[in-house]
């Protein structure tokens with residue numbers, strides 16, 4: 702497939718090039734024209750899983766391009782053979798099961814080797830769960846940390862979260878159904894129960910859910926089975942914000958006491974009850990017009 706851009710014919714595929722091609726994270730319409738064009742014309746497509754890739758490619762009538770598997774177990778072993786194909790002048794597209802390759806998906810070692818050997822890499826823009834969830838989060842999107850999956854064990858997770866506790870940028874995590882609860886409980890302990898979080902599940906699919914709440918409430922909703930947490934999950938967590946050191950309980954108490962007491966006395970009492978710096982509380986109340 703070729704494109705005419707301002708009367709210049711642009712061919713989709715060149716030789717000795719590794720194309721990085723994102724595929725949909727759910728909704729098949731999210732593939733791009735350019736991605737289909739390249740996948741149809743390359744000499745080989747690197748896939749994570751032959752079965753899943755064949756199903757996906759069939760949808761776009763891509764049936765005749767040979768597939769090569771690359772995954773966490775064989776990446777180092779297979780890379781030399783892939784580099785030889787590229788050096789011979791053939792082109793390869795790298796795809797993963799879903800979304801943007803290399804983002805918590807295989808391909809990093811191959812790309813690193815291509816760079817070292819000056820083999821051209823052409824990355825295509827496309828679907829990525831992290832960015833899709835971030836854009837709908839209502840949190841700072843100009844400065845963020847992509848963290849992928851948290852460590853699997855409680856101890857390692859706690860150490861990792863401790864490192865992120867004071868991170869001011871928006872945090873993005875991938876999570877699985879069976880680890881969401883322990884991960885959220887650790888987040889609650891280290892990042893704080895009141896920290897804002899966006900639970901983005903099954904993005905672009907029929908049961909897409911994007912829910913904004915606090916970490917504590919999300920734990921409650923999941924424990925009480927009030928929210929479905931099956932399927933693919935991305936979590937967006939608000940960065941550390943020093944100007945919000947006040948818990949929701951303290952604010953509730955403040956609101957109740959201020960009905961009967963002066964603002965000054967209320968601040969004084971709440972700061973004593975909840976052990977909050979009086980000036981900090983005062984500035985917070987002023988800033989938020991409470």
Ligand code: SAM
Pocket residue numbers: 726727797799800801802803804805806828829830831874875876877901902903904905906933934935
């Ligand atoms: N490379 C992929 C990307 O660009 O998003 C991510 C691959 S990673 C192995 C898979 C994880 O991404 C899932 O466990 C989930 O946390 C997240 N994810 C993938 N698809 C998603 C979706 N449709 N909705 C929410 N999260 C998704």
